[in-house]
Amino acid sequence: MANPATNIDNGLKSSDASRPREPIASPYMPKYPDPMSNISNFKIIESTLREGEQFANAFFDTEKKVEIAKALDAIGVDYLELTSPAASEQSLNDCRVISNLGLKAKILTHTRCHMDDAKLAIDTGVDGLDVVIGTSSYLREFSHGKDMDYITQKAIEVITYIKSKGLEVRFSTEDSFRSDLVDLLSIYKAVDKIGVTRVGIADTVGCANPRQVYELVRTLRSVVSCDIECHFHNDTGCAIANAYAALEAGATHIDTSVLGIGERNGITPLGGLLARMYTADKDYVMNKYDLTQIRDVENIVAESVEVTVPFNNYITGYCAFTHKAGIHAKAILNNPSTYEILNPTDFGMNRYVSIGHRLTGWNAVKNRVEQLNLGLTDDDAKHVTQKIKELADVRPLSLDDVDTLLRTYHQAKDQGLHASILDKIETPDMIAAMNSTPSN
């Protein structure tokens, strides 16, 4: 599927080459370094091939999984998380296939806290297992029916076994934010003591806010010495902010999926997290991840799960880098940093300035005059701008319409007729008709 953002044609493209961009002075960078924070040192566990497979529309055959895995590897994500081999014969086979691709990313699979699942997973060739079990009263009562003593004992058994096979093992509590804090800290402490690679916190129902995340991660950071992974659902719109708060508090790994797909409305989206982290530490993000590859993997996944990339998607949405209002347009054309925190070229995207509408201003129109090399004055640009506004009060004009208006005015000026020419164009349809009339 073509990216719609590249198809916008009613706008001006401003050139980055001609205007060197200032270094980003992000207001969101911490004023003082925080030794606990990992915003400049985090890893991504990309779970499109696990959590993403739980999205209502998702079905990935082996070929598609391989294509997605390779595209994610090209971005440089640190880990790929795959569906449990216990889910089906094909899931088991796919773990083997993807583990054998020789990707740079480490391969994990996600299993229940159960010896049978662990044994099945270990032989697939994955680098590690992400083990999970619910600890909230909801899940203890209505999902697996086990108490904290049983869960702790089973976790120790499973982790010890996986470690004995030389694999990475992460232990996570499902529904962490609705679990009892004392239960959480004691089980995390117990698994840390036996050398688990990472512990995981999961906002399974998307109920947590950034402050709660910060507090829980910071508390956990003081209790365990291993890495901390976090997984955030987006039911209440906090998934990216929660991921950021988790890293600030000392989490080391964040789970993502392409376009955020997953159970219900999904989890922290890969593109959105990268946009957020680029804003916090551009050098870290740009040196580690190839941001120009995000669009490709989003297009692959969107097409496969039969959704369109949302119009307001981070980075790749139809209008993510389109500037419209005259005040914005003038400043953007002078210096893109005025109204952009993300530089589109860093993401392989283009910027557009839209001018065929009633909110346009003469500075943006003048810029188009210069692009067309028409040699009109500022006053000319102002006259044409007034005409654009008048016509666009009826309906927006295409860039072709604006260009026709400018060229017509320019020709009339050569003949000394420009004072009256604009008066003769009374409706947007009249320009559209001029566009379709072959010139002789």
Ligand SMILES: CC(=O)SCCNC(=O)CCNC(=O)[C@H](O)C(C)(C)COP(=O)(O)OP(=O)(O)OC[C@H]1O[C@@H](n2cnc3c(N)ncnc32)[C@H](O)[C@@H]1OP(=O)(O)O
């Ligand atoms: C929040 C999350 O996203 S967690 C990850 C979710 N992922 C998946 O569910 C993977 C796809 N799942 C499947 O293919 C199947 O559910 C399977 C193969 C895992 C299990 O299938 P079934 O044996 O038919 O059981 P079913 O799905 O009906 O119920 C889940 C079983 O796992 C148990 N269980 C649930 N969570 C856990 C856990 N974290 N650790 C251990 N056991 C668990 C339940 O008690 C139940 O056991 P039961 O068979 O004794 O009733």
Ligand SMILES: O=C(O)CCC(=O)C(=O)O
């Ligand atoms: O394994 C985990 O940490 C998360 C599992 C999951 O998908 C969830 O709890 O939403």
Ligand SMILES: [Zn+2]
């Ligand atoms: Zn989840």
